[in-house]
Amino acid sequence: MKFKYLSVVLLSVIAISTFAQTKKKTATATSSVPRPKLVVGIVVDQMRWDYLYRYYDRYQTGGFKRLLNEGFSCDNTNLDYIPTVTAAGHSCIYTGSVPAIHGIAGNDFIIQATGKPMYCTEDTTVHTVGSASRAGEMSPRNLLVTTVTDELRLATNFRSKVIGIALKDRGGILPAGHTANAAYWFDDASGNWITSTYYMNDLPAWVKKFNDQKLPAQYLKQDWNTLYPIGTYLQSTDDNSPKYEGKFPGADAPTMPVKTSQMMSRGMGLIRSTPYGNSLTLDLAKAAIYAEKLGKNSVTDFLAVSLSSTDYVGHQFGINAVEIEDTYLRLDRDLAAFFAYLDTNIGKSNYTVFLTADHGAAHNPTFLADHGVPASVWQARDVMNNLNSVLESKYGIKKMVISLDNYQVNLNNPAIADKKASEYAIKQDCIAFLQKQAGVAFAVDMQNAQSANLPEALRTRIVNGYNIERSGAIQIILKPGWFDGHGGTGTTHGTWNPYDTHIPLVFMGWGVQHGHTNLPTHMTDIAPTVAALLHIQTPNGNIGVPLVQVLK
Numbered sequence: 378m379k380f381k382y383l384s385v386v387l388l389s390v391i392a393i394s395t396f397a398q399t400k401k402k403t404a405t406a407t408s409s410v411p412r413p414k415l416v417v418g419i420v421v422d423q424m425r426w427d428y429l430y431r432y433y434d435r436y437q438t439g440g441f442k443r444l445l446n447e448g449f450s451c452d453n454t455n456l457d458y459i460p461t462v463t464a465a466g467h468s469c470i471y472t473g474s475v476p477a478i479h480g481i482a483g484n485d486f487i488i489q490a491t492g493k494p495m496y497c498t499e500d501t502t503v504h505t506v507g508s509a510s511r512a513g514e515m516s517p518r519n520l521l522v523t524t525v526t527d528e529l530r531l532a533t534n535f536r537s538k539v540i541g542i543a544l545k546d547r548g549g550i551l552p553a554g555h556t557a558n559a560a561y562w563f564d565d566a567s568g569n570w571i572t573s574t575y576y577m578n579d580l581p582a583w584v585k586k587f588n589d590q591k592l593p594a595q596y597l598k599q600d601w602n603t604l605y606p607i608g609t610y611l612q613s614t615d616d617n618s619p620k621y622e623g624k625f626p627g628a629d630a631p632t633m634p635v636k637t638s639q640m641m642s643r644g645m646g647l648i649r650s651t652p653y654g655n656s657l658t659l660d661l662a663k664a665a666i667y668a669e670k671l672g673k674n675s676v677t678d679f680l681a682v683s684l685s686s687t688d689y690v691g692h693q694f695g696i697n698a699v700e701i702e703d704t705y706l707r708l709d710r711d712l713a714a715f716f717a718y719l720d721t722n723i724g725k726s727n728y729t730v731f732l733t734a735d736h737g738a739a740h741n742p743t744f745l746a747d748h749g750v751p752a753s754v755w756q757a758r759d760v761m762n763n764l765n766s767v768l769e770s771k772y773g774i775k776k777m778v779i780s781l782d783n784y785q786v787n788l789n790n791p792a793i794a795d796k797k798a799s800e801y802a803i804k805q806d807c808i809a810f811l812q813k814q815a816g817v818a819f820a821v822d823m824q825n826a827q828s829a830n831l832p833e834a835l836r837t838r839i840v841n842g843y844n845i846e847r848s849g850a851i852q853i854i855l856k857p858g859w860f861d862g863h864g865g866t867g868t869t870h871g872t873w874n875p876y877d878t879h880i881p882l883v884f885m886g887w888g889v890q891h892g893h894t895n896l897p898t899h900m901t902d903i904a905p906t907v908a909a910l911l912h913i914q915t916p917n918g919n920i921g922v923p924l925v926q927v928l929k
């Protein structure tokens with residue numbers, strides 16, 4: 378009996394321990410959701426897709442080439458809305474959504490009910506942290522949906538750390554979302570990285586220490602000369618092209634070297650328009666990774682970086698300039714160093730990076746016209762003044778059109794209501810006037826865009842970009858090659874055309890296949906792809922789909 382009892386006990390013990398072992402084994406394999414330790418989103422402001430290949434031969438091995446040679450490139454990624462501007466782009470990348478839904482209808486937009494202008498991240502209820510200036514009165518409150526970074530925070534019960542960094546406030550704030558631990562942006566007045574009371578009441582010690590190094594002045598003291606002998610910049614027009622390129626204030630010509638050491642007394646904001654702005658941003662990104670121990674957490678962290686200087690340089694010099702070629706060659710070196718930093722500090726197989734852009738940019742219209750390509754500069758201000766004269770004489774309302782920003786007719790709705798004028802009749806008059814203007818291809822009543830006699834691709838972009846409370850009443854579509862440009866030098870963006878909507882999209886690292894596709898992909902697909910990679914919910918305004926070919 379005793380023996381029998383003992384053997385039963387023994388058998389049971391063996392059985393239980395075997396079961397426990399099996400369970401332990403299984404538990405090890407599935408005890409945590411497979412995720413990278415860190416996701417780094419990189420938005421290169423105004424980076425056209427073709428820059429990946431335009432300067433490819435001159436890139437180093439560790440930057441853009443590494444992304445393409447190790448990662449997965451979606452070579453036909455486009456924006457599906459207008460206006461193609463910075464705030465809408467950063468919002469779309471991180472929300473998988475479009476202005477009609479996410480609410481960021483432009484960098485600046487008009488609240489239609491009141492006629493009041495609104496900056497995308499303006500928030501007068503919060504204060505600057507880190508400077509005496511007002512540049513910190515910013516928050517993500519105008520963004521109406523969640524970001525993929527919000528969803529990561531929600532999915533991990535706020536244990537994941539999320540930080541946004543960009544020279545431009547909107548480039549740091551919108552990607553980091555509503556629930557971010559922090560967003561930092563650059564303050565021209567102090568030369569400091571700042572934030573707002575939306576996030577915190579005092580800068581962390583590491584940001585103060587970073588600011589104390591006065592790196593902007595150190596960079597600008599070096600002047601900006603070309604990285605290589607200027608004769609090797611074969612992808613760019615002659616350096617002295619004042620017809621196509623804007624000058625720095627006080628400079629005689631738009632040429633290299635740029636004597637930033639002599640110009641820096643005007644203020645540290647100068648760094649924005651030099652490649653050093655990108656270097657400085659990545660310096661702060663590295664400092665954030667180190668000080669905040671990003672990627673060392675028990676759950677995935679997320680760093681959202683936007684590199685703004687490419688946009689400032691592009692606007693000033695255009696896309697065919699030595700200055701922009703040099704800016705990309707320098708950015709390539711900075712990216713190589715940044716990826717090497719991630720390898721060392723996070724571990725090569727432990728992080729996922731994606732690199733994309735918020736929009737592209739057009740060739741300078743004068744440059745195109747000089748080479749026989751139809752293109753010209755549109756003068757929105759003159760068109761608006763003329764349109765307002767026509768409307769005033771008919772309806773007796775002064776300044777009926779508040780702005781033509783974002784290529785939209787923003788009407789003075791309170792005045793129209795006061796006068797009990799017919800909005801429909803006014804819109805018809807606007808459309809009739811605009812259709813006769815040089816450079817205008819279409820003028821479309823937003824409310825009826827779906828039935829407008831337009832190619833489907835344009836209709837879709839208008840409908841996706843139309844936020845009823847924040848967009849103008851009429852969408853103006855210019856002819857290809859045309860843009861609204863005051864001085865006519867440099868470049869801009871904002872239209873539906875491929876030069877503005879075709880962006881790079883490359884993923885690399887943990888969970889990512891190597892390869893590329895030319896199949897159509899969309900800016901709205903970025904956030905759901907990252908969500909799929911992380912096994913978290915897609916943002917709540919998302920209309921994109923995960924790019925399954927990218928994921929392992």
Ligand SMILES: [Zn+2]
Pocket residue numbers: 422423462463464466688735736
């Ligand atoms: Zn931009």
